[in-house]
Amino acid sequence: MPVQGIRSVTAARNGVGAFILQCKRLEFHYCDWAGSSRGMLSYLKHQLPAFAKANPQIEIRVSPRPHKHPVVKGHYVNGREKAICVRNLEPEQIVKKVHLLKEASGEKLKRTKKPVTSLNESVRGIWSPYHGGLKSV
Amino acid sequence: MRPSLRLLNLEVPGSRALYVCSICRQEARPRPIVARQFLRHASSNADSLSERVRRKLWGTDNPPGLKDPYGESLLEKRFGKPKPQEPEEPQVEETNELAEPSDGLEPGVSYEPATTWHGLERVGHLGRWKDAPPSEADTYGSFAPKHKLYKKGPLSLAAHQAAVEISLMQALNRPLTHVCKVVEHDKPIFKLIWKTKVLPTSPNWGESLKFHNENAKKVLFYVFEQIGGTQPEAAEQEQAVEDIEVEEFENFEIVEDPSPPAPNPRFFGYTEPRFKSATSLPLTDPAIKFAFLKRFSQLSGHYFPDNIVSQITNVKHAMQYIQGQLHPKPTKLAEQLENDKQLQTLSNVKVFSKRQTTLHRDDEKGRRKLIESELRARGLLE
Amino acid sequence: MKRLQLQRWSSSVLSAQARTGGRLQHRLYNGIRHQSTASPAAPTANDQLIEEEPLASPIHPPNSRQSKYQLPSPPVEAARESAKLAALHARLYLPSRLPLETLARSLVDASADPNPKFNNDSLATLGHDLLTHYTTEYLLCTYPRLPLTVIFAAMYAYVGPKTLEAMAREWGVEFAAAPGGEVDPGYLQFKRMLPGTEPKPVTGTARPHEDQKHWRKSITSSVVYDNEFGDPVKGPKDPSEQSRQDTPNLKGVSAEQASATFVRAVMGAIYLHAGRPAAKRFFEQHFLSRHLNISDLFNFSQPARDLSRLCARENFEQPVARIISETGRKSRHPVFVVGIYSGQDKLGEGAGASLLEARSRAAVAALKGWYLYSPLNVRVPSSMEEEGAAPWKPVHVDLGEVIV
Numbered sequence: 001m002p003v004q005g006i007r008s009v010t011a012a013r014n015g016v017g018a019f020i021l022q023c024k025r026l027e028f029h030y031c032d033w034a035g036s037s038r039g040m041l042s043y044l045k046h047q048l049p050a051f052a053k054a055n056p057q058i059e060i061r062v063s064p065r066p067h068k069h070p071v072v073k074g075h076y077v078n079g080r081e082k083a084i085c086v087r088n089l090e091p092e093q094i095v096k097k098v099h100l101l102k103e104a105s106g107e108k109l110k111r112t113k114k115p116v117t118s119l120n121e122s123v124r125g126i127w128s129p130y131h132g133g134l135k136s137v
Numbered sequence: 138m139r140p141s142l143r144l145l146n147l148e149v150p151g152s153r154a155l156y157v158c159s160i161c162r163q164e165a166r167p168r169p170i171v172a173r174q175f176l177r178h179a180s181s182n183a184d185s186l187s188e189r190v191r192r193k194l195w196g197t198d199n200p201p202g203l204k205d206p207y208g209e210s211l212l213e214k215r216f217g218k219p220k221p222q223e224p225e226e227p228q229v230e231e232t233n234e235l236a237e238p239s240d241g242l243e244p245g246v247s248y249e250p251a252t253t254w255h256g257l258e259r260v261g262h263l264g265r266w267k268d269a270p271p272s273e274a275d276t277y278g279s280f281a282p283k284h285k286l287y288k289k290g291p292l293s294l295a296a297h298q299a300a301v302e303i304s305l306m307q308a309l310n311r312p313l314t315h316v317c318k319v320v321e322h323d324k325p326i327f328k329l330i331w332k333t334k335v336l337p338t339s340p341n342w343g344e345s346l347k348f349h350n351e352n353a354k355k356v357l358f359y360v361f362e363q364i365g366g367t368q369p370e371a372a373e374q375e376q377a378v379e380d381i382e383v384e385e386f387e388n389f390e391i392v393e394d395p396s397p398p399a400p401n402p403r404f405f406g407y408t409e410p411r412f413k414s415a416t417s418l419p420l421t422d423p424a425i426k427f428a429f430l431k432r433f434s435q436l437s438g439h440y441f442p443d444n445i446v447s448q449i450t451n452v453k454h455a456m457q458y459i460q461g462q463l464h465p466k467p468t469k470l471a472e473q474l475e476n477d478k479q480l481q482t483l484s485n486v487k488v489f490s491k492r493q494t495t496l497h498r499d500d501e502k503g504r505r506k507l508i509e510s511e512l513r514a515r516g517l518l519e
Numbered sequence: 520m521k522r523l524q525l526q527r528w529s530s531s532v533l534s535a536q537a538r539t540g541g542r543l544q545h546r547l548y549n550g551i552r553h554q555s556t557a558s559p560a561a562p563t564a565n566d567q568l569i570e571e572e573p574l575a576s577p578i579h580p581p582n583s584r585q586s587k588y589q590l591p592s593p594p595v596e597a598a599r600e601s602a603k604l605a606a607l608h609a610r611l612y613l614p615s616r617l618p619l620e621t622l623a624r625s626l627v628d629a630s631a632d633p634n635p636k637f638n639n640d641s642l643a644t645l646g647h648d649l650l651t652h653y654t655t656e657y658l659l660c661t662y663p664r665l666p667l668t669v670i671f672a673a674m675y676a677y678v679g680p681k682t683l684e685a686m687a688r689e690w691g692v693e694f695a696a697a698p699g700g701e702v703d704p705g706y707l708q709f710k711r712m713l714p715g716t717e718p719k720p721v722t723g724t725a726r727p728h729e730d731q732k733h734w735r736k737s738i739t740s741s742v743v744y745d746n747e748f749g750d751p752v753k754g755p756k757d758p759s760e761q762s763r764q765d766t767p768n769l770k771g772v773s774a775e776q777a778s779a780t781f782v783r784a785v786m787g788a789i790y791l792h793a794g795r796p797a798a799k800r801f802f803e804q805h806f807l808s809r810h811l812n813i814s815d816l817f818n819f820s821q822p823a824r825d826l827s828r829l830c831a832r833e834n835f836e837q838p839v840a841r842i843i844s845e846t847g848r849k850s851r852h853p854v855f856v857v858g859i860y861s862g863q864d865k866l867g868e869g870a871g872a873s874l875l876e877a878r879s880r881a882a883v884a885a886l887k888g889w890y891l892y893s894p895l896n897v898r899v900p901s902s903m904e905e906e907g908a909a910p911w912k913p914v915h916v917d918l919g920e921v922i923v
Contacts (some may be wrong), residue, residue: 002825002923004818005672005749009682010809017808020610025603026690032469039675041470049479052486056609059602059705063489077691079483113670119810130844130856130870482607484619501703504696507586 021057022105025075026098029065036087040070043091043098043132051095055102072098076106138227201253232234236257280317285438289461292434294331295436296409300342300418301330303429305361309344313428315365317435324405331407335415342425345418402461415452430455590700592632592708598623603705605692610786611690611803614793621792625784628709628777630770632697639784646787650678651747653802656899662813664890665919667738671749671814677806679748683779686805692781693816694774709777712770725754786819795904814887821923826859829889829919836862839884840878843868857881890920 010094014020031037044062052060065071069087072094076082082104084097157165184219191200191388195338254260286292302316332349348354420426426449439459441449449455467473471490480486512518587594594639598604598619625639632638654677658670663671672817676682684759695706704710726744728734740875772780790798819825825841830838843856857877858868866890869880894915903911 002828002921003666003667003668004820005666005670006673006816006818007672008676008811008816009679009685010676010811012685013808013810014689017804018612018691020691024606024610030470032659044470045473045477048486049477049483052480052483056483056485057606058485059606060486061489061493061602062471062486063491063493064469064471065492072889077689087845100568101882126617128852128870299725484599485602487608499696500701502693502696502700502706503702503708506699506701507697 013119016069020077021055021102022077023074023102024077025059025061026101027071027075028062029068029071029073029131030062031068031070032064034067034069037070039088039090039094040086043094047091047095051098052114055114058102071073072107074101074104076104078106080106080108082106142491145250145305159273176218199218202255231345242393267336279456280435281438282320282436283438284403286403286436288408290406290410292456292459293416294407294410295336295406296433296456297415298327298330298404299429299432299436300335300415300452301333301346302361302432303333303425304342305357306364306428307341307425308346309358309361310343311361312365313424316361316428316432316433319364320435326357327405329357331411333357337417337419342418342422416451416456418452420449420451463502571767579684587700591634592627592637592698593623593702593704595620595623595701597865598704601703601705604702607690607692607705608616613691613785613789613801617788620786621788623651623704625788626692626704626707626781627698628707628780630710630772630777631708636726639780641713642784642787643780644783644787645790646785648791649798650783650802650806653799653899653901654806655747656901657807660897660899660914661893662891663894664917665813666817666890667742667901668749669890671741671747671811671817673811674814675748676811676816680775680779682809683782684775687778687782694777707777707781709774710771712773715818716770718773721751721753723753726751760825767878771802797867799901814891817883817890819879819883819886821872822879822886825921825923826882826885829886830861832918832921835864838882839864840881842874842877859885892917916918 015024028040028048030040030044032041046127048060048062069085071083071085073081073083082101084101086094086097089097191202192198195201196315216286222369251257253487281512299316303313306313306316321327329349336345336347338345348357398510426446429452430446430449434440437459439462441455441458445458449458467476468491474480475490476487480488496505499508510519551593596724601619601623603621604619604626608617608619613622621642624637627638629638629640631832635641649675654674655670658673658677661840685729692707694700694706695708698708698710702744704754722729725746726736741749744751754851764774769890786801823838826838830836838861839861840857840859842857844851845855847853848855853872855874855877856868856870857874857880859866859878859881867881867883867885869877870885871877871880897914898912900911902908
């Protein structure tokens with residue numbers, strides 16, 4: 001056999017073709033009675049419909065959690081989840097927190113050292129000592 | 138030595154370490170003389186503090202009621218001289234009760250109801266009241282009807298009827314609240330009321346009616362003239378009214394139902410007012426407002442609290458208040474979200490009314506039946 | 520090509536109880552191509568295309584909790600109430616003409632619900648054919664000189680089950696623990712394999728003498744007998760045998776296989792409901808946009824020999840390896856840079872720690888340079904299906920790989 005094929009798997013490039021939002025589910029928990037849920041109740045009543053309409057790709061589940069502080073929990077495509085406690089927050093602050101959860105990739109936060117990461121080879125190539133301008137000793 | 142007195146002795150001027158605060162000092166002092174005046178044995182004194190207070194409260198020198206509101210002491214009761222002004226009633230009543238509980242008094246004995254409990258041995262019924270057969274006074278007639286009105290049509294019909302009645306009374310210049318004496322009109326009268334239109338043009342209620350025709354006006358004025366009059370006279374005139382009405386029947390070509398007087402349905406089967414203009418009538422005059430709300434609550438069965446009465450300015454407000462009472466806003470967020478029109482159209486939102494537990498999640502994922510079957514297999518679940 | 524009446528056919532998918540044994544399935548089974556997925560409903564013995572099956576009567580019991588547990592897969596009405604399903608629909612930018620019910624159906628594997636009217640087998644068959652068709656034409660037109668084994672590997676990389684499983688995971692599809700009527704229809708439902716079961720080798724292929732394991736399998740024969748990835752598949756069977764084989768699949772499938780079936784079924788559903796352009800757009804956005812370096816798929820055993828054969832076939836001068844530069848020949852880490860020349864043309868160049876290694880690297884580079892030729896402005900044959908397409912100009916077709 002002159003040449004064999006090596007089986008591999010294509011790598012995803014999210015956003016090159018279609019873009020899949022990494023946040024797949026948001027869970028809103030609130031308490032009907034407790035005062036720390038006041039802002040959350042107002043958010044769920046007034047801001048949530050607009051948010052849900054703008055983001056149809058996120059599954060939104062609203063369920064009470066009596067005698068607990070209000071929590072927004074995001075579930076991500078990579079299987080991780082992020083939870084933010086929004087006790088005593090105003091609706092405007094909750095809007096920001098929900099936006100943060102929506103934009104997150106679900107990965108652990110880590111410091112990026114290189115400004116660009118790419119699957120493609122460098123266009124310029126790697127410098128080689130054996131080519132061009134060789135000096136004979 | 139009592140500890141409180143010891144505290145007092147410790148107070149030596151100049152020594153800061155042994156300082157006793159003013160409250161403790163006040164506590165430690167012997168009781169003042171004033172407090173002794175509240176003691177029971179001082180009540181015999183005519184010029185005691187309680188007696189003076191009572192006089193001041195009642196504003197007379199001979200205040201009614203017991204001199205000592207806390208009762209006489211036992212010793213005084215037993216050994217004290219019998220009081221000369223002991224009333225006779227209790228004994229009389231007791232004998233009566235034993236002889237014939239249902240009947241009034243024995244002939245010859247004049248019964249005088251006591252206005253105070255002074256001198257009565259006990260207050261209340263003497264025998265076992267619940268064993269006695271019910272008398273006429275025991276029956277209770279409610280002001281409000283047995284069943285409240287819940288639907289919008291009958292409610293506005295009640296408002297219309299109340300408005301027409303109050304307007305009629307206003308036009309006749311008779312006491313407005315007398316309309317409440319007639320709980321339900323006869324069918325022809327009601328029909329005339331139903332046909333009367335209320336014109337909310339003038340602020341004066343008496344001029345706001347537009348009758349079906351002149352005859353109806355005459356009949357209604359005649360009928361409402363009688364309301365609140367003396368009883369026998371009214372009955373007499375009722376007969377006259379009946380005659381007129383029969384004529385009216387022929388004029389209106391109403392087929393009389395010969396069936397025996399069965400319990401009428403509410404508003405004789407009418408569910409909607411003919412004219413809905415009554416809702417914009419103003420309720421600015423307090424007398425009219427009171428009369429209208431009284432009649433309206435009698436017809437509808439809904440109660441208006443005082444703060445709401447002061448807020449209401451026209452008939453529509455009263456209707457809105459009852460509507461709000463009938464359909465209260467949900468207190469739970471889940472109910473509010475379920476009624477939200479925009480959220481209902483969004484298919485990616487799911488609202489739960491109960492707390493979501495692991496059990497729910499397992500059920501949704503299909504894991505629950507696996508767990509249950511495994512538990513059954515091990516005999517941990519029957 | 521005759522235009523297909525998609526709307527008429529998609530109705531059979533939409534209402535699962537109606538007309539599933541209609542013309543579509545007959546059409547699918549006429550060119551019998553049984554892939555790795557199990558075969559769904561057997562075509563009826565009489566091949567009357569026009570005749571429609573009477574309405575089947577799998578009437579679901581009322582929507583009570585108890586009866587839900589007895590269903591093998593969620594009822595059709597549940598699809599409208601699932602937030603998960605609606606979110607998945609929006610996340611994949613699926614066309615609105617593709618109803619949620621069909622998406623729910625594509626999430627039910629044949630191992631969960633053996634009834635072909637409720638599982639995704641028919642959709643997956645269609646989707647698999649579409650995927651392999653589009654990928655093949657893309658690969659052949661873009662890289663006309665690729666060896667067949669590399670094409671197989673590239674096909675596997677683009678639409679193989681491993682890739683499809685990764686895609687399903689990246690789409691945010693979660694697996695149900697066990698299929699059932701009470702399960703949210705947004706979960707992928709399949710019966711899982713028992714732990715420890717090994718996948719059995721495929722038997723019953725159409726290849727003659729398949730029991731002779733030690734016999735050499737030529738590449739040409741695998742074009743005929745094997746599937747798109749060069750794997751053995753079950754051969755076609757008589758229709759009479761198939762009806763007996765239609766028993767529920769009690770074994771269960773792996774998560775990889777179920778995910779792959781789901782992705783294929785989505786592709787088929789888009790084709791049925793939204794038409795060919797939408798399906799092609801979906802393919803380009805979700806499949807072709809993935810990254811694959813084809814030059815990594817080659818595995819040469821004797822590159823220098825292949826290269827000399829290639830040059831002989833193409834009437835080039837015989838390739839000659841020459842040292843371009845070197846350093847530290849006597850040291851512990853010598854580096855040789857060797858170029859392969861055919862006459863005056865340098866075919867390839869490679870660096871290695873020894874002369875032989877450098878030469879074979881140079882030969883590999885030369886061969887890859889030949890095989891990975893890609894013409895500019897490639898058009899694929901399926902672009903002719905669009906309205907108002909420019910007239911077809913034949914694409915470059917190469918002789919193929921060298922035969923050693």
